Amino acid sequence: xxxxxxxxxxxxxxxxxxxxxxxxxxxxxxxxxxxxxxxxxxxxxxxxxxxxxxxxxxxxxxxxxxxxxxxxxxxxxxxxxxxxxxxxxxxxxxxxxxxxxxxxxxxxxxxxxxxxxxxxxxxxxxxxxxxxxxxxxxxxxxxxxxxxxxxxxxxxxxxxxxxxxxxxxxxxxxxxxxxxxxxxxxxxxxxxxxxxxxxxxxxxxxxxxxxxxxxxxxxxxxxxxxxxxxxxxxxxxxxxxxxxxxxxxxxxxxxxxxxxxxxxxxxxxxxxxxxxxxxxxxxxxxxxxxxxxxxxxxxxxxxxxxxxxxxxxxxxxxxx
Amino acid sequence: xxxxxxxxxxxxxxxxxxxxxxxxxxxxxxxxxxxxxxxxxxxxxxxxxxxxxxxxxxxxxxxxxxxxxxxxxxxxxxxxxxxxxxxxxxxxxxxxxxxxxxxxxxxxxxxxxxxxxxxxxxxxxxxxxxxxxxxxxxxxxxxxxxxxxxxxxxxxxxxxxxxxxxxxxxxxxxxxxxxxxxxxxxxxxxxxxxxxxxxxxxxxxxxxxxxxxxxxxxxxxxxxxxxxxxxxxxxxxxxxxxxxxxxxxxxxxxxxxxxxxxxxxxxxxxxxxxxxxxxxxxxxxxxxxxxxxxxxxxxxxxxxxxxxxxxxxxxxxxxxxxxxxxxxxxxxxxxxxxxxxxxxxxxxxxxxxxxxxxxxxxxxxxxxxxxxxxxxxxxxxxxxxxxxxxxxxxxxxxxxxxxxxxxxxxxxxxxxxxxxxxxxxxxxxxxxxxxxxxxxxxxxxxxxxxxxxxxxxxxxxxxxxxxxxxxxxxxxxxxxxxxxxxxxxxxxxxxxxxxxxxxx
Numbered sequence: 012x013x014x015x016x017x018x019x020x021x022x023x024x025x026x027x028x029x030x031x032x033x034x035x036x037x038x039x040x041x042x043x044x045x046x047x048x049x050x051x052x053x054x055x056x057x058x059x060x061x062x063x064x065x066x067x068x069x070x071x072x073x074x075x076x077x078x079x080x081x082x083x084x085x086x087x088x089x090x091x092x093x094x095x096x097x098x099x100x101x102x103x104x105x106x107x108x109x110x111x112x113x114x115x116x117x118x119x120x121x122x123x124x125x126x127x128x129x130x131x132x133x134x135x136x137x138x139x140x141x142x143x144x145x146x147x148x149x150x151x152x153x154x155x156x157x158x159x160x161x162x163x164x165x166x167x168x169x170x171x172x173x174x175x176x177x178x179x180x181x182x183x184x185x186x187x188x189x190x191x192x193x194x195x196x197x198x199x200x201x202x203x204x205x206x207x208x209x210x211x212x213x214x215x216x217x218x219x220x221x222x223x224x225x226x227x228x229x230x231x232x233x234x235x236x237x238x239x240x241x242x243x244x245x246x247x248x249x250x251x252x253x254x255x256x257x258x259x260x261x262x263x264x265x266x267x268x269x270x271x272x273x274x275x276x277x278x279x280x281x282x283x284x285x286x287x288x289x290x291x292x293x294x295x296x297x298x299x300x301x302x303x304x305x306x307x308x309x310x311x312x313x314x315x316x317x318x319x320x321x322x323x324x325x326x327x328x329x330x331x
Numbered sequence: 332x333x334x335x336x337x338x339x340x341x342x343x344x345x346x347x348x349x350x351x352x353x354x355x356x357x358x359x360x361x362x363x364x365x366x367x368x369x370x371x372x373x374x375x376x377x378x379x380x381x382x383x384x385x386x387x388x389x390x391x392x393x394x395x396x397x398x399x400x401x402x403x404x405x406x407x408x409x410x411x412x413x414x415x416x417x418x419x420x421x422x423x424x425x426x427x428x429x430x431x432x433x434x435x436x437x438x439x440x441x442x443x444x445x446x447x448x449x450x451x452x453x454x455x456x457x458x459x460x461x462x463x464x465x466x467x468x469x470x471x472x473x474x475x476x477x478x479x480x481x482x483x484x485x486x487x488x489x490x491x492x493x494x495x496x497x498x499x500x501x502x503x504x505x506x507x508x509x510x511x512x513x514x515x516x517x518x519x520x521x522x523x524x525x526x527x528x529x530x531x532x533x534x535x536x537x538x539x540x541x542x543x544x545x546x547x548x549x550x551x552x553x554x555x556x557x558x559x560x561x562x563x564x565x566x567x568x569x570x571x572x573x574x575x576x577x578x579x580x581x582x583x584x585x586x587x588x589x590x591x592x593x594x595x596x597x598x599x600x601x602x603x604x605x606x607x608x609x610x611x612x613x614x615x616x617x618x619x620x621x622x623x624x625x626x627x628x629x630x631x632x633x634x635x636x637x638x639x640x641x642x643x644x645x646x647x648x649x650x651x652x653x654x655x656x657x658x659x660x661x662x663x664x665x666x667x668x669x670x671x672x673x674x675x676x677x678x679x680x681x682x683x684x685x686x687x688x689x690x691x692x693x694x695x696x697x698x699x700x701x702x703x704x705x706x707x708x709x710x711x712x713x714x715x716x717x718x719x720x721x722x723x724x725x726x727x728x729x730x731x732x733x734x735x736x737x738x739x740x741x742x743x744x745x746x747x748x749x750x751x752x753x754x755x756x757x758x759x760x761x762x763x764x765x766x767x768x769x770x771x772x773x774x775x776x777x778x779x780x781x782x783x784x785x786x787x788x789x790x791x792x793x794x795x796x797x798x799x800x801x802x803x804x805x806x807x808x809x810x811x812x813x814x815x816x817x818x819x820x821x822x823x824x825x826x827x828x829x830x831x832x833x834x835x
Binding site: 093274285291298 | 414600782
């Protein structure tokens with residue numbers, strides 16, 4: 012170490028800026044490829060960030076964010092005095108955990124299965140079909156679900172009845188909805204996540220597979236000892252990304268599936284739907300921004316915590 | 332390279348200056364913000380004709396910015412909140428659009444008397460002083476009211492007169508009791524018809540249904556623009572005392588019980604709270620027997636039903652009929668405001684003044700090209716050509732912020748004899764909306780109002796559609812939740828502000 016420093020000093024003087032320019036020149040293609048993402052996040056995530064100040068103001072349209080009177084934490088209070096916060100937090104977090112865990116397991120499983128299939132056309136067609144629900148809007152999804160499950164005329168209800176069974180009144184049964192919502196979310200998201208994992212699998216060094224084959228590993232063993240361990244970094248990174256949004260619910264999905272049916276709220280009310288119900292008539296930017304800021308700040312600390320945890324166990328896989 | 336850069340810069344500067352140079356004689360564009368789906372009929376053609384006249388008369392032309400019905404409340408308020416000189420005229424309302432909250436948040440421009448007198452002289456002269464009073468906030472005028480147009484938007488139920496007669500209601504449906512009998516008859520005798528196939532998804536029926544029962548069984552009067560529909564005045568004789576109907580009235584329990592019995596009887600779907608359907612379309616197909624909406628809707632729908640189901644004789648049971656409890660429409664149910672960031676408020680007022688008062692322009696906008704899109708019959712009513720389809724052949728401006736009976740025309744296809752009969756009853760019974768000067772300032776209680784909004788939207792849909800085991804217990808639970816959310820504090824504040832405006 013010491014030696015290196017000395018050596019460096021004795022070399023012809025290369026200033027920091029010169030080195031920087033040289034590095035930029037060397038990696039210009041890589042940098043260029045990063046540029047769209049950098050611009051995207053700068054414009055849509057960093058530039059609006061100072062605007063979060065709106066959460067601390069009594070926002071006036073004609074005075075703008077910076078000219079509106081400062082009111083401190085006033086806008087955060089309504090969420091806390093509602094008496095609903097613990098239920099909302101519980102539902103929001105549990106649903107997101109279920110989405111993350113169940114979603115990733117299923118996506119991984121499908122990606123591995125697709126990888127084992129040798130018929131390329133079959134893989135392509137399956138992938139496309141699985142991807143399709145991702146593009147269906149939540150409004151349509153809710154209509155589909157209603158037409159399948161509604162008690163009087165639903166497709167499933169008719170099926171159950173014609174088979175001599177008794178159809179439960181699902182739209183009056185809060186207990187059924189965690190299952191339904193997780194299933195719907197799986198149906199929508201599996202195709203998308205599978206593609207990510209499938210791509211990661213394709214990136215695994217084939218020589219390892221061949222070596223394992225020569226050593227006599229069967230298909231199951233190859234998955235267990237090569238594919239899964241190689242996917243671990245991807246899983247961890249995706250998990251860390253997902254966990255930052257653990258306090259943010261998918262409003263479109265929940266609102267469309269449940270609507271104003273308060274018989275289901277016990278198991279389906281998340282922060283977003285509550286905020287909508289409370290503020291649908293008051294259109295209060297500042298208060299809704301306060302809720303968003305609260306979710307983001309908590310999410311930020313959860314990511315930091317999770318990352319620290321990962322760093323302890325497996326330092327190479329941490330984000331930073 | 333340098334030359335190229337210099338050239339580019341020069342071109343850009345010229346391009347930037349061009350509009351300024353060119354605009355010297357160009358007409359000013361006035362953008363009109365309005366709710367409604369972008370029309371696909373001949374609106375643009377009619378707009379061009381209107382603009383020709385506007386340019387000639389005041390050197391301005393109109394451009395329409397539509398807020399489509401999908402998520403309209405949000406998008407409408409967002410357009411006002413994020414304005415940057417891109418809107419001028421804003422169609423608004425104090426009940427169904429947030430005119431006052433937007434005024435309080437600085438979305439609209441205060442209109443001085445001098446401005447109105449100079450740039451909207453006809454409008455200024457036509458609106459009486461006490462009407463202007465109702466458009467003031469902190470002593471300044473912000474809204475131009477639609478006060479020269481008679482309409483009734485009080486809610487009720489549309490029902491088929493032919494089926495009511497079969498049910499033994501020869502006179503039609505005139506009370507909630509009658510309505511119950513009518514729905515029961517349909518359920519019993521029309522196996523393919525859902526008596527009222529309500530689209531209960533969303534919370535739109537809470538206020539109408541519950542308030543409907545309330546005005547039919549008490550003298551209570553609805554106070555609009557509060558954000559949560561829990562606040563009513565006691566009666567026409569005592570309007571400035573708040574009613575405690577939602578906290579302690581037995582009538583509300585009766586309502587919950589009746590709706591429970593209707594739900595159990597199957598007058599609507601089991602899963603009504605998640606159903607999104609088109610009641611009007613179903614009614615025209617003959618698969619449902621009732622539709623809940625307001626009088627104005629009924630006047631047009633009666634004709635549509637007569638065409639779709641000949642002999643259906645669509646009747647209207649208006650909420651409050653049993654008690655004769657009906658209130659005239661507030662004059663700011665429709666109103667025009669000027670956006671606070673408007674660069675040409677004077678021109679905007681001139682355009683509004685013409686569209687509201689100039690017979691030629693007004694009729695062009697409201698009914699289309701004369702001779703081609705309509706002719707006048709012997710009564711002076713508008714007759715449309717054979718095979719008329721408004722959505723294809725007509726023009727749509729959704730001008731609900733300055734209609735004018737003085738230069739307006741009636742549609743020949745409406746059943747004016749029946750309609751006028753109902754209007755006569757209204758005119759006889761109605762009291763003037765008593766809260767026209769009351770603009771609620773929610774600052775002190777906004778937190779509690781938001782939590783009340785949540786409680787209201789959680790409990791009311793289930794009460795309204797009878798989706799409860801024990802209505803009495805559920806109402807008690809609801810009342811406890813309202814108390815917990817701070818309804819007492821809010822009512823105290825409203826009462827205080829009411830007293831301040833209408834000091835006894």
